[in-house]
Amino acid sequence: MTMATTTALSITGLTKTYSNGFNALKGIDLEVKEGDFFALLGPNGAGKSTTIGIITSLVNKSDGTVKVFDHDLVSDSMEVKRAIGLVPQEFNFNQFEPVEEIVLNQAGYYGVPVSEARERADWALKALGLWDKRRNIARALSGGMKRRLMIARALVHNPKLLILDEPTAGVDIELRRSMWSFLQEVNRMGTTIILTTHYLEEAEQLCRNVAIIDKGAIVTNTSVKQLLATLDRETFILDLSEPVEALPKLECNYPTTLVDPHTIEVEIHRGQNLNKLFCDLEKEGIKVTSMRNKANRLEELFLDLVEKGDGQL
Template sequence: MNTVLELHELKKIYKGGNVALKGISLQIQQGDCFALLGPNGAGKSTTIGIICSLVNKTAGKVSILGYDLDSHSAKIKQHLGLVPQEFNANRFEQVEHILLTQAGYFGIPKRKAQANVDYYLEVLDLKDKRNVQAGALSGGMKRRLMIARAMIHDPDIIILDEPTAGVDVELRHSLWKLVKSINSNGKTIILTTHYLEEAERLCNKVAIIHNGKIAHQGSMRNLLESSANEKLLLTSINKIEQLPQANGYKIKKLNDHSLEVTIDANAGLNSLFKLLDQANIQITSISNASNKLEQLYMRITNQKQVQSS
């Protein structure tokens, strides 16, 4: 796998002394769907801003497809497509014009860009809106327009900065489908999100930024497998009288009909159900108490918080 993006000791200090990045380094391989996670103010958007030439870095090196950002900015930009967090297209321009204009900025003349524009209007279900002013679109349509705009010059790397923030469930699922299909076509995706379920579903690699530093970096599978325990919510049809006890399980009664069970990594579910059966607890439903990645994320960021304080 080729490295398509490499950050080395990237630092950013804003005017007024706010230190956003304290020297982050990471590598992204071709075809990765890379999740960049972190709490608000961690430095995710600053990192993306630097990669896309919207923020000036204070120190460090950004290399994309082997080109240094400082000396080959224009070449690099040809390979990047950005879907920003907030809508930033000209509200008074029509949808089709926005896409044709963006293609033009990348040096694609109108006659060549038209086919791409038609394709993305179709794929993103904006065909009927081609002559509508961008400002008149709904939130979901604006989001789709920004995705079409980022794809219009056929970039190798697509950066999505919280693409599903504030969108409804239906649109979120259709965007996930789209991101998966873009990724399966060999494009590299960099995704920042607050929805950890989204990162878990879509991404094969993950980096967690905390306080301007990389707190964790690696494959999503390894991260999820590193989880020491799993927390489940169980609902019983009958009233829970007494709690069973066993090694490997921490069982907590939430109310007369529900339990929270923390299962160690080496303990299985079969033994748990035997145990519950012996205690005459008839389980009718089972669910995760919280997303696994969310637990890991909280653990990593809390650890870093303690270390830094």
């Protein structure tokens, strides 16, 4: 993949106040480079969907500017719309139409000629495993299939910027992973992707850059690598082969908790090593059969940032 040079999305001082007075966005600035796989994270009601709604012309902004590939959302809205493909959070297709018709209609709305639309629709439906269902009424599809249908629909006009709002919500693990590889492939082919998700593992696996939004403001905006580098501690869960009644005092003095007779939780800070911990456990005759992270690393950071609310780690 070639390194990005141009800006796919540029947001400056974006604000949104709804008619009921709710201030959903408080002047956010955001920049996404062309070719990026970008995560927009935040708790419910943080302003993610409002931001996406404004970019895709579904929500009217109160103030600020939005540019997509240098086209202004207000003065050049047709070019902005042409560049974007949207996979919304909720199903927003006619459930009574056949799958193929939904995808072809969307191509038509973007002015794609019928022969080209059919070619693109065939590719998208095959790539997303919907080819056999193309003549079925959309309502008859499973939840996972409906999500894939929305991805196929969003890609049918070959957008330069694909925006996915919680695309894998409610999708089983196997399907989620196959969607991840598909999206990675789409990104490799040159499409810039912006993703909002509640699955932080998803953001860690897929995205190069990340912004965390909370209460209508951007809390942090950096690369996933840099963000993870700021993590100063991790919590591990150790499964024991033999039950222990009480946790002995360990020489390493790492904070430990006995969750149940078969499970210990231990917090490791940056610079500390696990060898010392295992030596101490060995000395106490405690046998560890397996070990895992208590939470996803990004999840810990996310909770820290959102709880502090000031972006300071």
